[in-house]
Amino acid sequence: xxxxxxxxxxxxxxxxxLYWLTGFYGTALRDPRVLDGWVLCGGMxxxxxxxxxxxxxxxxLGKAASWLKVHxxxxxxxxxxxxxxxxxxxxxxLFEWTLWTLFVVVVVSGLVGLYLSAxxxxxxxxxxxxxxxxxxxPAARQKLSREINALVxxxxxxTGSPEISEFYVHRLRNFFRKPQNxxxxxxxxxxxxxxxxxxxxxxxxxxxxxxxxxxxSIKTLVVAKYDLDHQYAFQGLLQSWSFVHVPATYCLVVLxxxxxxxxxxxxxxxx
Amino acid sequence: xxQVQLAKRPQRWDETLGRGRIPADLxxxxxxxxxxxxxxxxxxxxxxxxxxxxxxxxxxxQLARGDFVYREGSYQTSIFVVLNGGIRMEALAGxxxxxxxxxxxxxxxxxxxxxxxxxxxxxPEPVLLERYDMFGELEAxxxxxxxxxxxxxxxxxxxxxxxxxxxRELLHWSDAFRHRVESIYRIRSIDLALMESTLFSxxxxxxxxxxxxxxxxxxxxxxxxxxxxxxxxxxxxxxxRTMEQEPVIVEQGHYxxxxxLIRSGFARVTERIHDRERTVGFLERSDMFGIAEINExxxxxxxxxxxxxxxxxxxxxxxxxxxxxVEKYMRLDSQPEANPEAHASVRSLHADQSMRDFIxxxxxxxxxxxxxxxxxxxxxxxxxVRACAATHDGIPRFERRGxxxxxxxxxxxxxxxxxPVCLIxxxxxxxxxxxxxxxxVIDDNMCIGCATCxxxxxxDNIHMREVRNADGAFLIDEDGANHLKASKCDLCAGxxxxxxxxxxxxxxxxxxxxxxxLNVISDRQERI
Numbered sequence: 009x010x011x012x013x014x015x016x017x018x019x020x021x022x023x024x025x026l027y028w029l030t031g032f033y034g035t036a037l038r039d040p041r042v043l044d045g046w047v048l049c050g051g052m053x054x055x056x057x058x059x060x061x062x063x064x065x066x067x068x069l070g071k072a073a074s075w076l077k078v079h080x081x082x083x084x085x086x087x088x089x090x091x092x093x094x095x096x097x098x099x100x101x102l103f104e105w106t107l108w109t110l111f112v113v114v115v116v117s118g119l120v121g122l123y124l125s126a127x128x129x130x131x132x133x134x135x136x137x138x139x140x141x142x143x144x145x146p147a148a149r150q151k152l153s154r155e156i157n158a159l160v161x162x163x164x165x166x167t168g169s170p171e172i173s174e175f176y177v178h179r180l181r182n183f184f185r186k187p188q189n190x191x192x193x194x195x196x197x198x199x200x201x202x203x204x205x206x207x208x209x210x211x212x213x214x215x216x217x218x219x220x221x222x223x224x225s226i227k228t229l230v231v232a233k234y235d236l237d238h239q240y241a242f243q244g245l246l247q248s249w250s251f252v253h254v255p256a257t258y259c260l261v262v263l264x265x266x267x268x269x270x271x272x273x274x275x276x277x278x279x
Numbered sequence: 280x281x282q283v284q285l286a287k288r289p290q291r292w293d294e295t296l297g298r299g300r301i302p303a304d305l306x307x308x309x310x311x312x313x314x315x316x317x318x319x320x321x322x323x324x325x326x327x328x329x330x331x332x333x334x335x336x337x338x339x340x341q342l343a344r345g346d347f348v349y350r351e352g353s354y355q356t357s358i359f360v361v362l363n364g365g366i367r368m369e370a371l372a373g374x375x376x377x378x379x380x381x382x383x384x385x386x387x388x389x390x391x392x393x394x395x396x397x398x399x400x401x402x403p404e405p406v407l408l409e410r411y412d413m414f415g416e417l418e419a420x421x422x423x424x425x426x427x428x429x430x431x432x433x434x435x436x437x438x439x440x441x442x443x444x445x446x447r448e449l450l451h452w453s454d455a456f457r458h459r460v461e462s463i464y465r466i467r468s469i470d471l472a473l474m475e476s477t478l479f480s481x482x483x484x485x486x487x488x489x490x491x492x493x494x495x496x497x498x499x500x501x502x503x504x505x506x507x508x509x510x511x512x513x514x515x516x517x518x519x520r521t522m523e524q525e526p527v528i529v530e531q532g533h534y535x536x537x538x539x540l541i542r543s544g545f546a547r548v549t550e551r552i553h554d555r556e557r558t559v560g561f562l563e564r565s566d567m568f569g570i571a572e573i574n575e576x577x578x579x580x581x582x583x584x585x586x587x588x589x590x591x592x593x594x595x596x597x598x599x600x601x602x603x604x605v606e607k608y609m610r611l612d613s614q615p616e617a618n619p620e621a622h623a624s625v626r627s628l629h630a631d632q633s634m635r636d637f638i639x640x641x642x643x644x645x646x647x648x649x650x651x652x653x654x655x656x657x658x659x660x661x662x663x664v665r666a667c668a669a670t671h672d673g674i675p676r677f678e679r680r681g682x683x684x685x686x687x688x689x690x691x692x693x694x695x696x697x698x699p700v701c702l703i704x705x706x707x708x709x710x711x712x713x714x715x716x717x718x719x720v721i722d723d724n725m726c727i728g729c730a731t732c733x734x735x736x737x738x739d740n741i742h743m744r745e746v747r748n749a750d751g752a753f754l755i756d757e758d759g760a761n762h763l764k765a766s767k768c769d770l771c772a773g774x775x776x777x778x779x780x781x782x783x784x785x786x787x788x789x790x791x792x793x794x795x796x797l798n799v800i801s802d803r804q805e806r807i
Contacts, residue, residue, distance in 0.1 A: 062662065062785070064669075065662055065665045065666030065669050065779060065783040066666050066669035066670040066771075066774075066779045066783075068774065068775065068776035068782075070782070071781075071782050071784075071787075072662060072782060072783050072784060072785040073784060073785055073786060073787040075785070076785040076786070124658075125658045125786060128658070129654060129655050129656055129657055129658055129788075130655040130656075132654075133654050133655045133686050138683075139654055139680070139683045139688055141659055141679060141680065142659050144680075243659055246658050246659065247659070247660075
């Protein structure tokens with residue numbers, strides 16, 4: 009049986025078991041929220057184990073890939089426990105709203121992260137870019153910037169005409185200096201690139217042979233920079249979701265502990 | 280805290296490297312023995328005297344009856360000479376005196392035989408080695424696992440163990456020693472090749488000895504292939520040009536008068552399309568080339584012609600068996616009809632042509648533990664790098680970059696090669712194979728930082744790192760240069776759970792694989 013089916017089946021069985029248990033607990037005139045609350049708490053603690061595993065990369069605690077699988081499927085189970093615990097209803101107090109919102113942020117960021125992790129590497133692969141790590145992108149950008157500078161200087165000395173250098177100053181300097189057109193990249197649009205290329209084509213129409221050759225080289229660098237920005241946008245996205253997921257998780261843990269303390273402090277012997 | 284500390288740079292024969300030294304009187308006695316008598320000390324340079332090599336790069340081993348020198352399948356890189364007593368070689372070919380005496384197939388070929396439902400291979404009688412007999416040269420020179428087990432036959436057996444650095448210098452500087460070792464090497468190579476071949480697995484030792492008389496041994500390319508390969512890689516030549524540089528063993532279409540058994544190294548099987556060659560697959564130790572053509576020639580009573588070409592990748596030792604001998608002695612069930620699997624001898628990589636070219640051209644077929652990253656899964660989280668650093672005092676032993684083809688990146692991490700050329704020129708033997716696991720490891724205490732291994736690695740997977748003392752200060756020599764040590768992936772030696780990088784990857788993108796097990800590659804390719 010494929011592992012995805014097996015894991016889904018196990019998760020579903022656990023959810024059904026929890027549903028049955030909470031019902032049984034209620035029938036026994038006990039407060040089912042105590043049961044599903046503690047299950048939720050336990051589930052959330054179990055989720056933290058993955059973070060601990062990641063903090064101990066060299067530990068002989070099994071494969072991180074297996075831990076991630078458990079993290080994901082246990083996460084689905086925790087969502088179900090959360091829904092049971094909140095009785096599928098919205099919160100009433102500010103504190104509950106805060107808890108609820110944090111939980112939703114953690115879940116949504118986790119699911120988004122899961123989707124991005126599964127889709128972006130494959131998408132970048134499909135687009136056939138030269139593999140480059142996120143940390144190497146600034147160095148690659150600087151290299152392109154140096155190359156374009158050299159070409160522009162060459163254009164001044166070789167053609168004696170200022171068109172290319174003026175175009176560089178007005179249109180390309182900022183483009184090469186830092187990542188540009190992030191929203192267009194994330195939308196998958198190549199319109200900004202087309203615009204620059206069209207302008208370069210316009211210049212090329214009036215350039216002599218030397219200038220045309222230089223413009224052609226500049227265009228190659230422009231395309232390379234655009235592709236680099238594309239990688240930067242998606243690899244950045246791939247890195248960034250965890251900056252939401254992890255802090256929100258820690259906030260949620262702190263508030264959940266407070267929630268449990270408050271519940272027990274103000275209860276008169278919950279069963 | 281001191282920033283730097285002045286210290287003498289370690290030298291090859293420093294006593295501080297922790298090895299014993301053979302006393303001068305014993306060295307003189309050894310050099311006067313029959314086996315060293317014809318070696319001329321004047322052939323050796325002043326800074327590498329023969330006495331120094333024997334004293335520093337050799338050791339004396341005293342064994343009681345039943346003590347193991349090495350076991351079949353283990354890795355050892357020394358050449359041994361029996362100085363006293365005797366050694367019983369179990370499952371090893373003849374000693375040179377007794378060519379054709381048996382060897383049991385190595386683990387690899389025996390396993391393959393089992394898979395193919397072969398009969399049990401010949402169980403030879405042990406061979407006794409006497410005073411001044413030499414052994415271990417096959418394994419030391421080809422950097423392959425031992426084909427047999429060496430056990431002390433009598434109490435009081437004394438061996439001279441020439442560690443690889445010493446043996447290498449003797450082979451390099453002394454023609455007499457080199458010729459002696461090579462002649463033994465050739466004879467034993469033929470014996471072993473015949474014993475390991477499934478074609479003759481029912482033949483007795485006498486028959487094998489008579490077959491051996493008709494066989495010839497050839498070396499194509501050079502043991503030390505790395506520098507040429509590096510030059511070719513740097514020149515950026517295309518695949519076809521790279522292939523043209525490889526020595527031809529068999530030209531496609533030519534008359535095939537011999538069967539070729541691969542003894543060591545790798546060979547590329549090619550097919551000519553128009554006027555260019557394409558890679559079909561490769562052959563490695565114990566594989567054969569030409570059996571289908573010879574069989575077809577026999578059936579059609581015509582001359583067999585090579586349907587494919589064969590080229591040495593780096594270096595390749597082959598044993599040639601004349602066609603008429605194959606016909607005379609081949610096992611009946613070795614006929615293609617009886618055992619077609621055995622005749623699908625080309626290791627056709629289960630990958631598309633471009634991937635096949637990538638793997639063979641880049642010489643990744645050498646990799647037994649390549650770090651391959653599936654780029655459709657890798658999210659660049661660097662957990663693998665962090666895990667490596669955490670296991671190695673905060674300094675990662677690899678870089679998450681490297682040649683990429685389709686969705687597979689072969690990262691810059693030691694691949695623990697089947698033919699580890701980095702070992703060849705290490706002056707102290709600091710970089711060596713772990714005898715048990717076969718992993719390539721560096722003994723930090725013995726590394727003198729000469730960077731020979733680093734420059735020899737064809738894949739640029741060994742790096743030199745600066746050495747610090749216990750207080751964190753850099754060690755520098757009298758010229759102000761940093762002391763260096765070679766550093767590379769050691770597969771997290773000492774960690775029972777295996778390489779930390781692989782375990783740390785949350786997306787199952789990183790694999791440590793034997794690239795020759797290519798179903799892993801094709802599985803990953805199919806996922807995209």
